[in-house]
Amino acid sequence: MKVYVINLDRDWDRLAHMRRQLEDVSFVRVSAVDGSKYPEKAKPPLTRFELACLASHRDAWRVFLCGSDPHACFLEDDLHIWPGFEALIDSDAWVPPDAHAVKLDTYFQRVRLGVRRPVVGGREVARLYSRHESSAAYLLSRAGAERYLELTDPPALPADYSLFPKNARRLGLRIYQLIPAVAIQDHLRPADEGGQTFSTAMNVGGPVRPRRRSPFSRLVREGSRLAGQVGETKEAIYLKTVLKAETTTVPVG
Template identity: 35%
Template structure:
């Protein structure tokens, strides 16, 4: 399995920190030079963004972040590895993370992406539990769960994602891990629990669970778009139907509502 760490040239302190953490786990990695929003041409942003997303127009930071993740997918496709571990450079590793991050033989065959982090909000997962190592397991993820700080993606999924994301309207975490996203709904998504990774701003109880600001420049100034009434109603109804389906499945015992801890 390939391990990619996304890091800006102007953030050497982040690289030093994640390098020390991964070296301590005995995990070799390849640094991926992140696309820098500060130097990204306006023309590139205009070429990539094809409309206004759920949270409004994408910021330069979100576009740069998406392009950085696409670079990782392309590098995986160009390799002969079956999977890649993709890490953002500010991620915090949990106890004994190497037991999970250092191998991919536990990844379910039908998994396109496995989310390795948590933002501590409730999620809906499948009833079937697959033990990864003692104390950690994976389940099918059936609800939204934001963040792309740490995940495993299969080479097959990366090959599918690249043409689907030549242009985009939402941030990469919205695209991969929100049930509002058609791309997300087409993926076989799994959740590791307890999570082996977390982004540092999620460790503070004073920060909202879904923090649009995060560590992406300019994201804190975003406002959800004001759609026409009919479009909002249709979107709300679709979202409510998905939530109702999950609620029924939980009552039937085929799915569970959990809060994913970090350790």
């Protein structure tokens, strides 16, 4: 399975970091879109840095689709990777045949997972039925890459919210989670374990000012919010009673 590493041209330290971790793994470097040079007038709620990040992932998906491989692995360059990664990418036989995506990292947040099944190296995979932040390490099938290109044109959400959204089933996405995860982002790893080395440029552009809304638009927004809560409650009941989903935190190891 090919591995694509998304890396800014100026971030040679990050590339060196990834090369050390992927010493025995060949990978294709994808030049990331530079948010500092991206058009400043981004449409809220996305900043130009979030747009650049998503554009970088979209570029990597297109490179993958130019080939004939059935699956590919995509990595951001601030990862810490655990042993067992090579076994996962050595073959895609373990990847669920209906998967659009398999998330390989964790953000240590509470997520909803379906029934687990064993895969490579003592790990498991399960359907991911909730949002799970971070777009730092994941697999895509060809159908998944094509679907994500459709869903992110035009861009409306950051890369990780687009890849692992709150209601994936409603979007026709079949997403799986690797358990335990095989990677985490640098800022999630304690400094005494070698983490927190790389800063992020995602907030360099500063906060996005909220738009002023009329009383009518606020009323419509509140109605949509309440309707969404009802829908989420029904979804939660369905996941728990029919799909036997569990709420848990995905470890790394």
